[in-house]
Amino acid sequence: MRNICFFVGDISRSGGTERVTSVLANFLAVNGYQVSILSLQCGQKSFFPLNSNVSVCNIFDNAGRGITRLPLVILFLRSFVKKKNIDVFINVESMLSIYSIPAFIYLRVRNICWEHFNYKIDLGKKVRRVARILAACFADDIITLTERDKKFWLDKCFCKAKVNRIYNPVPFSLASDVDIRKKKIMLAVGRLTYQKGFDLLLKSWSIFCLKRQDWMLRIVGSGEDEEELKKTCDSLGVSKFVEFYSNTNNVIEHYSISAFYVMTSRFEGFPMVLLEAQEMGLPIIAFDCDTGPSEIIIENKTGWLIDNNDVSGFSDKVEYAASIYDDDKLYNEMVTCSIDNARKYHLDNIGKKWMRLLND
Template identity: 50%
Template sequence: MKKICFFVGNLNQAGGTERVSSVIASELQLRGYQIHMLSLQCGDKPFFELADGIEVNQLFTTAVRGMLRLPLAIFKLRSYLQQHQIDILIDVESMLALYALPAVMGLKMHHICWEHFNYNVDLGKTSRRLARKLAARFADDVVTLTERDKQLWLSNATCKANITAIPNPVTISLPAEINPHKEKLFLAVGRLSYQKGFDLLLQAWAQVVSLHPDWRLRIVGDGEDKTMLEQLRRELNIEVSTELAPKTNNIAAHYQQAAFFVLSSRFEGLPLVLIEAQAYGLPIVSFDCDTGPAEIIKNEESGWLCEAGNVADLADKIRNAVNCFNDEVTYKSFSKYSNENRNEFSVDAIIEKWSDLL
């Protein structure tokens, strides 16, 4: 069976990219592939569990800004691929193509670039924009998380690579049963950062709670915007009906308690929290941001999509959700559609897509 090397930034980290790549790699190992997990730096103590037999290595033992040692990293990566006779190299994040493309030059090796954001999001790095353009032209395949992002790649880059959309799977343990006694609670989960748009959510909530004072909003997460968000709660006079809860390893308890999930992100790649929320039967209110929500939520069936960044529209759709909850038959219908949609994102379904590509 083929030898596959997943080239990651740092497998010791606990982010969503590391979690998903660990799950995909482990499932492929169990299906007979020989998997290597190679970190650019550190990665000697993977945060997430890996299947037995996976080889874990690192190019550098210390963390340094990557571009400062680009030539040496390219040399070490090429040497590793040759030494271990790797058949397929998968860059876990498009930035890593800057190392991988020159490293595989002239080698008989299939090269896949796996995008974890979307084409329009560069997080302020011109090097990421360059990496994407080079990957589109010189890699064999580019894997995006959504069909919308696939179209962004095709429209904005010269694509000689095959562009394939494969969503991430839901990676949390699925509930044996869903709590039928939901509280009047909207749940939001994520890092307290500009990307997640919780400032927009609080502004929308201020327009809702005056009409529905018996409902609450809970935001679960930590991050650099916490102080700003606490101040905004005070300014909007919504401290009684809102709370900022710390991140937790038991997010399932929140999913079981809440009646709805709400996503206010300014941008996404593929928001796994939406898939997790659906697994617990939560209808979703979400901005139709790039990219992901429109491919997870069936509008007016499993949730509501609203114009990206439009606070008034978000408030209006939250009010729609409250009215839905007041009609037991309608709410159960939304919850059922939401729960059934999770099957499209099961690990088995996603691994089949990866197996077809490989």
């Protein structure tokens, strides 16, 4: 069976990218593949559980400016794939192609770029744009997480690489254990950063709280904006209607008691939290940002899409969702539809698509 290596920034992080990498690595290991995870920096241990047959190692023990380390990383990768007899090398995020493309010149290693942002987002980094161009021209495959992002790649780049869309899998399957009756909690999970738009969520929530005070907003996550967000709660007068919980690898306990999932991200790649929410039967209210929500949410059946950055419109839909919850029949129908829609993202289905790709 083939020898697969996932190349990540830092597998010890607790984000969706690291979570889905761990899930897919475990699936492949169970199905007979030889699997390793290589972190660019830190990452001596995965934040999420790994199969005992998945090996983990890193290039650098500490963080640093990746581009200044370019020559060292190229030499390391070239030596690593030869020594480990790697057949397929998967860059978990297009940025990492800046290292692997030059490292594998004249080597018989299948080089896959697994994009986890969307093509429109470069975070102001020219090197990310360069990495995408290199991947489009010299990688063997580019895997996007959505059809919309696949189209971005094909429209914006001259792609010699094969471009395929494979959705991320939901990391757990517990729909049979879902308790239909939930508490009056609207849940949001993610890093407390600008990208995730929690500031917009709090503004929307403050409007909702003028009309109803019987609901709680629960925010689960950690990040550099945490203190500022708590100050925003105070200034908006909603502190008693908002709960903050630290990051956890047991997020299921929060999904299991919450009635709805809310997401106000400014941009995404393919938000894993929406898959997790649906698997646990939570209807979703989300901004229609690039990319992901529009391909996950079925309007009026599993949730609602709101124009990006429309705080007032989001608040109106939160109020509407609360009224749906008050009607047992309507709410239960949405819970059932959410669970049904999550099935196409189950690991067995998505994992088989990866196996077909790797064996091609």
